[in-house]
Amino acid sequence: MRVEEVDLPGVGRKFTIQTQSGDEIVIVVHHSGRRQMLYYEGGADDEPVVALDLTDEEARELGAILSGVLFYPELTGAATTRVAEQAIEWVAIAPGGLVGQRLGDLALPQEAHILAISRGGALLPNPAPETRLEAGDTLVLAGTRQAVDALKSRLVS
Amino acid sequence: MHPAIIHFGLAVALLALGALLAVGTRLPALPLYLLFGVLTANWLDIEQLQPLPDLGLLLLLFSIGLEFGPERLVALSGRAGLWDALALPTGWLLGLALGLDWRAALLLGGVVYISSSAVIARLIIDLNRAAYPESEVVLGVLVCEDMVIAAVLALTAGQTGAAALLASLVLVAGYLLTAHLLGPRLHHRLERLPSEPLLLLGAAFTVGTAELFHAVGASEGIGAFLAGTIVASIGMRERMDTLFGPVRDLAAALFFLAVGARATATLRGIGVDAIGLALGALLLKLPLNYCSGAAGGLGVRGRLLTMLYLIPRGEFTLVLGAIALQDGSTLVSQTAVLMVLLSVPLGALAIQVGPQLTRTIQGRRSAPAAPFRPQHSEQESAPVVRHE
Numbered sequence: 423m424r425v426e427e428v429d430l431p432g433v434g435r436k437f438t439i440q441t442q443s444g445d446e447i448v449i450v451v452h453h454s455g456r457r458q459m460l461y462y463e464g465g466a467d468d469e470p471v472v473a474l475d476l477t478d479e480e481a482r483e484l485g486a487i488l489s490g491v492l493f494y495p496e497l498t499g500a501a502t503t504r505v506a507e508q509a510i511e512w513v514a515i516a517p518g519g520l521v522g523q524r525l526g527d528l529a530l531p532q533e534a535h536i537l538a539i540s541r542g543g544a545l546l547p548n549p550a551p552e553t554r555l556e557a558g559d560t561l562v563l564a565g566t567r568q569a570v571d572a573l574k575s576r577l578v579s
Numbered sequence: 580m581h582p583a584i585i586h587f588g589l590a591v592a593l594l595a596l597g598a599l600l601a602v603g604t605r606l607p608a609l610p611l612y613l614l615f616g617v618l619t620a621n622w623l624d625i626e627q628l629q630p631l632p633d634l635g636l637l638l639l640l641f642s643i644g645l646e647f648g649p650e651r652l653v654a655l656s657g658r659a660g661l662w663d664a665l666a667l668p669t670g671w672l673l674g675l676a677l678g679l680d681w682r683a684a685l686l687l688g689g690v691v692y693i694s695s696s697a698v699i700a701r702l703i704i705d706l707n708r709a710a711y712p713e714s715e716v717v718l719g720v721l722v723c724e725d726m727v728i729a730a731v732l733a734l735t736a737g738q739t740g741a742a743a744l745l746a747s748l749v750l751v752a753g754y755l756l757t758a759h760l761l762g763p764r765l766h767h768r769l770e771r772l773p774s775e776p777l778l779l780l781g782a783a784f785t786v787g788t789a790e791l792f793h794a795v796g797a798s799e800g801i802g803a804f805l806a807g808t809i810v811a812s813i814g815m816r817e818r819m820d821t822l823f824g825p826v827r828d829l830a831a832a833l834f835f836l837a838v839g840a841r842a843t844a845t846l847r848g849i850g851v852d853a854i855g856l857a858l859g860a861l862l863l864k865l866p867l868n869y870c871s872g873a874a875g876g877l878g879v880r881g882r883l884l885t886m887l888y889l890i891p892r893g894e895f896t897l898v899l900g901a902i903a904l905q906d907g908s909t910l911v912s913q914t915a916v917l918m919v920l921l922s923v924p925l926g927a928l929a930i931q932v933g934p935q936l937t938r939t940i941q942g943r944r945s946a947p948a949a950p951f952r953p954q955h956s957e958q959e960s961a962p963v964v965r966h967e
Binding site for chain 2: 433458
């Protein structure tokens with residue numbers, strides 16, 4: 423995959439993504455926060471097959487869904503999204519070990535947070551400290567790269 | 580109440596009407612502001628609005644410096660700008676052939692050459708063309724144009740003599756050098772400031788620089804433009820852009836209204852020569868910009884669109900026209916004003932119908948954006964609303 427990035431003076435910033443199938447996605451992030459998205463099949467000289475116009479809020483929501491914050495496909499296993507030094511990570515907890523512990527007792531590293539628990543196909547967002555971990559849980563962690571890695575190594579050991 | 584406030588109220592009411600009409604008809608707003616200015620020239624006293632329209636021009640040039648400054652050249656392809664730049668010497672030679680002195684001829688060259696970054700960027704955004712490939716080339720060409728025209732403005736400084744020209748060049752060099760040397764330290768200091776002092780500092784810096792250039796006999800326009808490039812070069816572009824956005828939009832709308840209102844007076848007694856020059860200049864740029872599109876790596880359709888997008892003239896054309904008027908060269912100033920008046924609505928129309936038109940010309944069957952219909956699975960479940 424190839425991502426190009428270019429400034430559009432007076433307008434904003436343009437990203438061009440070449441997909442594996444040879445199609446092209448062009449995204450313009452306007453200074454105003456508006457996003458425009460074009461989807462070209464094949465070369466970029468044709469008219470786009472799809473043109474989207476999104477507000478800042480819509481784009482963020484779409485982005486979150488696409489990156490799998492709300493739901494992640496089984497196949498990808500432990501997916502990681504890196505946003506500069508920040509990371510979002512899905513970690514399946516090891517059987518035994520921490521099962522049965524309350525989240526509040528986990529002693530989280532300072533810059534790591536548990537965004538959600540994925541349990542039996544359902545997502546429990548923003549879990550309370552008294553929630554107990556169950557076997558088969560997957561935790562959605564967010565925070566600095568270091569803190570998330572530290573927490574992850576404890577959860578899987 | 581000061582009488583100017585009543586005029587201000589009338590003017591913004593007119594502009595609001597124009598903006599509403601633009602939203603309702605899905606037309607861009609700028610040509611409507613110009614038109615309203617022309618229509619109300621007889622009863623709207625623009626002088627009563629001063630200094631807002633003039634301030635609008637300075638802020639417009641400041642934000643162009645901010646967005647279209649020299650460091651943008653690195654990222655964008657400059658080759659497209661070379662073809663386009665041929666318009667400048669052509670216009671200059673034309674001026675000399677018409678018997679103008681070198682200064683007036685150079686101003687005419689500038690008028691023939693420069694398209695309006697402010698108007699074109701606005702039109703590209705308003706008409707949803709930002710993501711298309713030709714917009715990137717067009718904006719790259721505009722960066723080149725603004726750089727060249729800043730140099731032309733520096734060179735036309737000092738009708739009083741070589742000393743003024745030298746002073747203006749020394750000022751430019753001084754500003755650039757200071758920004759280069761103190762840039763990182765300034766950035767560090769400014770970045771920590773809250774919005775309000777930053778906004779006021781920016782305004783003082785812009786107007787102050789403009790006045791400084793005016794004082795040495797150069798155009799205040801180049802001062803405002805330079806202020807913008809300096810602010811961008813010390814890494815304050817995004818914050819300043821957000822801070823100045825609303826203020827600039829209001830003042831710039833008043834500026835375009837004032838341009839329309841003043842045009843009738845400037846164009847009184849316009850000769851065939853000025854009309855011919857204006858039309859000729861607009862036509863001359865068409866083939867050149869077609870070549871710019873080609874140099875930018877676009878296909879035939881993209882080249883045609885590049886050609887159409889670069890029609891609108893605006894802020895710098897008027898700055899050049901104003902200098903020409905001061906010099907007593909009414910031919911150049913009338914040409915400039917007429918070109919803005921013609922090219923903004925023409926260009927807006929061209930950008931609006933261009934994409935459709937070029938598709939027809941090219942005879943390419945348009946791939947209709949087929950609405951995506953999801954295939955429902957057998958067991959349909961009600962969608963979960965996560966949050967609204």
